[in-house]
Amino acid sequence: MRYGTNPHQAAELIAGGPTVLSGEPSLINYLDALNAFALVREADALTGRAAAASFKHVSPAGAALAGEIDATTAETWGVRVPADDSVLAAYLRARDADPKSSFGDVVALSRPVDGETADFLRTVICDAVIAPGFEPGVLELLRQKKSGRFLVFEADSTMQPPAREQRNVLGATIVQDRDAADLAAALPANPLLAGRTREDALLGMAAARYTQSNSVVAVKDGAAIGIGAGQQRRVDCVRLAGSKVGVWWLRRHPSVRELPVIAGMRRQDRLNWQIRFAGHEMTRGQRDTFCGLFGRGARELYDEPSWRQTWTDKLHGVTLVSDGYLPFRDNVEHAAEYGVATIIEPGGSARTGEVVDAAREHGITHVQTGLRLFRHWTRHAAVVVSARGLATTSG
Structure with a gap:
């Protein structure tokens, strides 16, 4: 990884995780991306509507289902109003919930990124996007953001996390059933x-x-x-x-x-x-x-x-x-x-x-x-990270 929780902490991904298509993630980027995608995947499955989340520091700043974009949201973000059932509509609603907190967020989408959404992401301050796929030409657009440092994760929407999850804290190993x-x-x-x-x-x-x-x-x-x-x-x-x-x-x-x-x-x-x-x-x-x-x-x-x-x-x-x-x-x-x-x-x-x-x-x-x-466990069970020089994994 680029670094662990802080720049002075080295870290590495040793198993699992989404596919990194662009950029070099840190530990927090992985945690935000994985938890955010789990949220939108679940929300989509529960409601049958495209879902999006704006994640910061391992919690959502906003989360939303696709739906109508009101006049204030359209004015704020300077967009042509997208279709009510689009992933862009879902993300606009999610980001507009708490837009100061969403500054520099990780974007999670429950469905593939289309060109309209990619064009919008290029205009806002965000650090990463995770989605189950990308329409033709979209990846090339996103790789140009932040001079190639913008993080692009591809999630596996068929992945089923393990039934048990583990965390090591100061020498104590704790295992529990996944929620x-x-x-x-x-x-x-x-x-x-x-x-x-x-x-x-x-x-x-x-x-x-x-x-x-x-x-x-x-x-x-x-x-x-x-x-x-x-x-x-x-x-x-x-x-x-x-x-x-x-x-x-x-x-x-x-x-x-x-x-x-x-x-x-x-x-x-x-x-x-x-x-x-x-x-x-x-x-x-x-x-x-x-x-x-x-x-x-x-x-x-x-x-x-x-x-x-x-x-x-x-x-x-x-x-x-x-x-x-x-x-x-x-x-x-x-x-x-x-x-x-x-x-x-x-x-x-x-x-x-x-x-x-x-x-x-x-x-x-x-x-x-x-x-x-x-929720007091800050990592997704499908990913284990290890700080070099330590004998235990870090959650």
């Missing part, structure tokens, strides 16, 4: 979980399975628009996911979409300003810069909170999936502020009754699956 629980079977039959709501729940469960715990995933209309991961307190995951949902939604407000266009400003810079503006997250110095760029009227609107709350109150139909049980009712109360209409969680805590009561009070459908989806 292969049937997500569709765990989701109970419920008339309130019909159609798109069920698809959202399944996508959220698949995303949670490949997100570092603790995690919650907020999904709307086939796109995971807010993912809170890796927090010790579950309520912080809910709040983090909720804040991302809020920014995603506020980016659709006319005042954010219609910020003046600044000549020479790069797309990502404009997007970053829109996100800071929408989320009310500027430092004092950034507020001064913002005023100089976009005018005093935009600065005054930034400081006015009422329009954000009025717009956020219009958000509805969000499904929240938790990889572990919600321990207290405050999780529900925070979720309710961001348009959550359905909560999917394992249930079974000492206070699940209180959580159920809170959901009822807020008009939220509460569904218990009995299935926990914790």
Whole structure:
């Protein structure tokens, strides 16, 4: 490999893995690519729709099924609207969920990369793509990105990972069954979980399975628009996911979409300003810069909170999936502020009754699956990596 987790760590791939068609991966590139492809492959199988994920640091920044591209997404990325069932539509929706986090991501697609998707990938900052195939001429286009350093992985969509996975940690060798629980079977039959709501729940469960715990995933209309991961307190995951949902939604407000266009400003810079503006997250110095760029009227609107709350109150139909049980009712109360209409969680805590009561009070459908989806293993079982000079493999 190019290096291990960090540049000062040597590493090598000694078994398995996807085919590298371009570039020289590091250990993290492999981990992101393998886990991302596992997610989109599973989401596609569960729903029958093309799926895409934007992966960073062994968790998804966004994940989505192919579907309609809204006006904000089309404006942001400067694209001609693709077909609703295309892999490009899936990736646009995935990247638009949390576009600051997706900067420099690994792109995973559940179906072969076509020319339209390859052309788009050449215009954004991303480090790698993994897919089960590439249409004629596409590979040559992708190999030109980043002067040949862009990573291209070809996944084997027929590969079945081993039933057991192993990890060595500081001299201890741990083996466990791979998490292969049937997500569709765990989701109970419920008339309130019909159609798109069920698809959202399944996508959220698949995303949670490949997100570092603790995690919650907020999904709307086939796109995971807010993912809170890796927090010790579950309520912080809910709040983090909720804040991302809020920014995603506020980016659709006319005042954010219609910020003046600044000549020479790069797309990502404009997007970053829109996100800071929408989320009310500027430092004092950034507020001064913002005023100089976009005018005093935009600065005054930034400081006015009422329009954000009025717009956020219009958000509805969000499904929240938790990889572990919600321990207290405050999780529900925070979720309710961001348009959550359905909560999917394992249930079974000492206070699940209180959580159920809170959901009822807020008009939220509460569904218990009995299935926990914790993820603390950071590598795919099909790949073993070895740091040279160490006697154990590293996960």
